Structure formats: C-alpha cells, structure tokens
Amino acid sequence: LIKACIFDLDGVLVNTAKYHYLAWKRLAAELGFEFTEQDNEQLKGVSRMASLDILLGIGKLNPDESTKQEMAERKNNWYVESISKMDPSEILPGALEFLNECRSHGLKTALGSASKNAMTILNNTGLTPYFDAIIDGTRTSSAKPDPEVFLLGAEELGFSPAECVVFEDAEAGIEAARRAGMRCVGIGGAETLGKADLLISSLEEMSVDRLLRELVV
Ligand code: B16
Ligand code: MG
Numbered sequence: 001l002i003k004a005c006i007f008d009l010d011g012v013l014v015n016t017a018k019y020h021y022l023a024w025k026r027l028a029a030e031l032g033f034e035f036t037e038q039d040n041e042q043l044k045g046v047s048r049m050a051s052l053d054i055l056l057g058i059g060k061l062n063p064d065e066s067t068k069q070e071m072a073e074r075k076n077n078w079y080v081e082s083i084s085k086m087d088p089s090e091i092l093p094g095a096l097e098f099l100n101e102c103r104s105h106g107l108k109t110a111l112g113s114a115s116k117n118a119m120t121i122l123n124n125t126g127l128t129p130y131f132d133a134i135i136d137g138t139r140t141s142s143a144k145p146d147p148e149v150f151l152l153g154a155e156e157l158g159f160s161p162a163e164c165v166v167f168e169d170a171e172a173g174i175e176a177a178r179r180a181g182m183r184c185v186g187i188g189g190a191e192t193l194g195k196a197d198l199l200i201s202s203l204e205e206m207s208v209d210r211l212l213r214e215l216v217v
Helices: 017-031 037-043 048-060 065-083 095-104 118-125 146-158 171-182 208-214
Strands: 004-007 108-112 134-136 164-168 183-187 199-200
Touching: 017 037, 017 065, 017 199, 037 048, 037 118, 037 183, 048 065, 065 118, 095 108, 095 208, 118 134, 134 146, 146 171, 164 171, 164 199, 171 183
Parallel strands: 004 108, 004 164, 108 134, 164 183, 183 199
Antiparallel strands: none
16 A cells, blocks of 8 residues: 655756756866766766766766865855755646645655755755655765665655655666665656656656556555
C-alpha cells in the first residue's frame, strides 16, 4: 500500500536546473572552455563536487583539491544569487495541486533532494509547509544514486520503503529509489528514465487516483 510520496526538488517541483546550468557555464567560461546545455544533462541530480568533476573532465582540467573547493564555491555563489530571487511563480505546473491532493488523501510527503540549498528554494517559493519531512544535501553523506536520502525520508515519516513512492527527473535519482526498494515515477523521457515504474512528462499528469491505480503491486 502506498502511504507516502517522496519528491526530488530540482526538475520535479521547481526548475532550478537552468540556474545550475548558467552558473556552471559561467565557471567554464572563466576557465576557458565551452559548456553546453547538452553537457549539463550529465549534472542533473548529481552532487556539487561530482558535478564539478564532470565539468572539469569536459574541460580536460585537473586542478588540486583546494582549487576545486574554490571553484565549487565560486559556482555556488552565483547559483545562490539566482535562487535568492525565486518566488512561488517558479513552482512547476501541477506540483502544488498534486502536493495538496496527496495531503488531502492522507498521504505523507517528504522532500529528498541532493541540494545543500534546498531550504532557500523551499522558503522562497513557499513550498516548505507542504512537507512532513525534509531531507536535503546538508543531511546526507552519500549522494544519489546512493539510496541514503530516500531511506532517511522513509524513516523520518515512519514508513517502510515499500510504502513510499519517489518522484524523480534524473537517472541517478531513479537508481537511488530502486536501490532503496521504493517504486518511482519518472518525470521526463524514456531515454534517461527508462527504469522508472511509471513515466510522466510533468506532475500535471499526476493524480492520487492514477498513482494508486497504476502503481499497485
Ligand atoms: P547544490 P535535486 C540536485 O538537486 C541538482 O539536480 C543537481 O544539479 C545539483 O548539483 C545538486 O542538487 C546539488 O546542489 O549545489 O545546491 O548543493 O535534483 O536532488 O533536487
Ligand atoms: Mg532532480
């Protein structure tokens, strides 16, 4: 039986991917190479330092650890500047409606995000009160595809993994949900999210009825 929904943040509830992309692109430009939107696909759902490693691989650079820390901080400062201006209009279509529907049907809700900046985004968009538990990158030690973030969410809600459904837009996130023993709804295309139990293109297509109907085991 499904008792709880665990939501990824970036790409599921808000489109912060565009701000991550602009900040990484700016860093790449300062380092002297191009970083395309297609390159950016590889960074979705991946932690900050793992993203930097992918970026540096594209630029064929291999700086020492302290330089890497400085680069990650530089990128994050630009990113934080962008998200500090976010407001409720940046919540993705269907997200609020579905969160409200979950809660009115008695389903518990949790956030399961890799981002260390999740609280800023939730507070600026007004999403904070919609969650019974919030697990973000400040509370985990292993990044997706490790299942830690989702297992912590289930534990905090008091449910077993089998009672939780994860909503994800990134391949690493779908993998994390599967390793956690949770069912998952992928938001995006089959090329990257083929392993999801159910695929939709936005939360506008989701309803509690559909969830309970299509994800029965
Ligand atoms: P930060 P999610 C992820 O958020 C993003 O998809 C990913 O692009 C980002 O690198 C990661 O958070 C870490 O974010 O630098 O703010 O700590 O999709 O797990 O909500
Ligand atoms: Mg995401």
